[in-house]
Amino acid sequence: MEVTVERVIIGIADYAVVRNPAVLVTIGLGSCVGISIRDPEAKFGGLAHILLPSIQESNKKEIPLKFADSAIEILVDSLIEKGCLKRKMESKIAGGASMFSFGKSTMSIGERNVLAVKQKLKEMNIPLLASDTGANYGRTIEFNIATGVMSVKSAFNGIKKI
Amino acid sequence: MKNIRTLTDFQKDALKEVGNIGIGHATTSLSKMVNKKVGVSLPDMKLIPLLDVPALVRNEDPVVGIILQLTGEANGFMMLLLSKRTAKTLIKLIYGQSDETQGFDEMEVSVLKEMANIMGGTYISSLSNFLSISISSSTPSQAYDMSDAIIDQVLGFMGADVNDVLFLKTEFFINEEQVDGNILIFTDSDSLRFMLDAINRMV
Numbered sequence: 001m002e003v004t005v006e007r008v009i010i011g012i013a014d015y016a017v018v019r020n021p022a023v024l025v026t027i028g029l030g031s032c033v034g035i036s037i038r039d040p041e042a043k044f045g046g047l048a049h050i051l052l053p054s055i056q057e058s059n060k061k062e063i064p065l066k067f068a069d070s071a072i073e074i075l076v077d078s079l080i081e082k083g084c085l086k087r088k089m090e091s092k093i094a095g096g097a098s099m100f101s102f103g104k105s106t107m108s109i110g111e112r113n114v115l116a117v118k119q120k121l122k123e124m125n126i127p128l129l130a131s132d133t134g135a136n137y138g139r140t141i142e143f144n145i146a147t148g149v150m151s152v153k154s155a156f157n158g159i160k161k162i
Numbered sequence: 163m164k165n166i167r168t169l170t171d172f173q174k175d176a177l178k179e180v181g182n183i184g185i186g187h188a189t190t191s192l193s194k195m196v197n198k199k200v201g202v203s204l205p206d207m208k209l210i211p212l213l214d215v216p217a218l219v220r221n222e223d224p225v226v227g228i229i230l231q232l233t234g235e236a237n238g239f240m241m242l243l244l245s246k247r248t249a250k251t252l253i254k255l256i257y258g259q260s261d262e263t264q265g266f267d268e269m270e271v272s273v274l275k276e277m278a279n280i281m282g283g284t285y286i287s288s289l290s291n292f293l294s295i296s297i298s299s300s301t302p303s304q305a306y307d308m309s310d311a312i313i314d315q316v317l318g319f320m321g322a323d324v325n326d327v328l329f330l331k332t333e334f335f336i337n338e339e340q341v342d343g344n345i346l347i348f349t350d351s352d353s354l355r356f357m358l359d360a361i362n363r364m365v
Contacts, residue, residue: 012314013213028216028310031318051318058322063213067322099315100229100303109318138311155224155308156265 005146010034010049013066017046017078021146029095029139031110033068033117036143036150037075037091037126039084045145048075052109053116068116076124089126092150092162093117094141096133110134130162167326167351169209176361177354178207180292181330185345187288188281189334195277196255196336203333209351212320212327216313219243219331219346226266227312228278231300231319232286235356238327238349239316240282240299242274243309248341249274255339266306275302281345293360316348326351 006022012032016024024047026034031051038045048071052058055067064070080086096114107115114133121128132139132152140153152160169177182205193200208218226249228242244252250270253260257273266274279302290297305312320327328349335342349357 011213012216012317028308028312028314030307030311030313030315032314051314052322054322060323060325063325066213097311097315099305099307099311100227100319102231102300102303109315113318136305138308138314140308140310155306 010047012049013051013063013071015046015048015065015071015075015078017044017075017082018145019044019082024143024145025141027140029141030097030099031095031108031113033093033095033113033133034139034141035068035072035075035091035093035117037079037089038145038148039079039088040090040148041088042082042084043145044079044082044084045143046075046079047141047143048072050113050117053112068113069120072117072120072124076126086124086126090148091121091126091128092130092143092148093128094132094139094150094152094162097135097137097139099136099138132160132162167209173358173361174207177328177357178205180289180357180361181205181207181347183292184285184288185332188285188345191280191284192277192334195280196252198255198336198338201335201337205330205332207328207330209326209328209354212317212325215317215327215329215348216310218329219309219313219344221309224307225309225312226274226304226306227309228274228302228304229316230278230282230302232297232349233300234297235295236289236297236349236353238347238353239319240285241316241346241348242278242281242343243312243346244343246306248343251339251341252277266304271304274304278302278304285347293357294363295356295360320348320350324350324352328354
């Protein structure tokens with residue numbers, strides 16, 4: 001028995017916060033990271049799709065949703081505005097792949113993104129329950145706010161539920 | 163450096179023409195590699211927010227993306243975006259054979275990379291000769307994956323300071339083989355000043 005729930009699609013450097021029941025979707029994460037945060041008691045959840053690690057490193061700060069640190073703040077503030085409690089919030093993340101390599105030894109953008117996301121979540125005391133990051137393939141994620149399950153699809157590596 | 167967000171009609175035409183010449187040379191080199199006539203569409207050129215790019219290249223099926231990083235007085239990426247069928251056909255034309263396997267083996271990947279390398283090299287040398295600016299390119303890198311993820315990765319490479327991009331999209335086709343692909347050029351908007359100055363020196 002399948003009940004149709006609202007599906008909200010989130011683009012790059014974008015986010016949404018919606019009330020349960022809903023599924024938040026972001027398509028084709030490469031080096032980007034998708035971050036879900038929900039408060040299961042308040043029944044609200046959100047998803048952000050970030051492109052780069054830190055707004056501190058940029059001279060152009062017009063689009064804070066591009067960056068892990070500033071986007072997570074926006075996502076959390078927006079959840080609080082809906083009545084969520086920060087101490088009840090929990091998070092899951094996916095993405096941060098390195099699909100192309102140019103033979104440089106420096107850390108890839110994907111790895112830096114994942115690190116920045118983890119750091120910011122830790123700083124804000126939001127537990128990271130599960131993650132599916134790294135490797136060399138793209139991911140599409142669907143985050144079910146009601147169940148808290150994030151399904152991570154890839155073109156050739158099947159579907160993971162985290 | 164002032165960020166350029168709009169172009170005059172003259173600048174737009176000139177940049178389009180420069181791109182056109184470069185793409186023309188690149189497809190001629192492809193034509194030599196596959197020994198077939200290669201046609202090209204008129205380039206579609208836009209100065210747009212970086213985040214608007216994914217919607218312009220969305221594809222349901224996984225695609226082959228081969229990218230070259232361009233650095234120097236114009237920074238950005240050149241990308242070949244091919245369907246699996248097109249990529250396999252091009253490999254067959256260049257290398258003599260290709261497998262109908264799900265993915266691409268090492269040999270096939272290196273054929274694709276070499277092809278991109280030659281096309282990219284021709285594009286860059288044409289652009290640098292024409293505009294007298296210095297551009298160099300990285301070695302190519304290849305992925306076969308969701309088109310959104312491939313574009314997503316390139317947007318990440320463009321870096322923290324790039325919000326706008328000069329985006330050039332050209333379709334090439336080999337009619338007798340029923341294949342077609344896209345050549346995409348991403349130039350960050352800060353590099354535009356160099357290119358426009360170079361154009362101004364010419365007129």
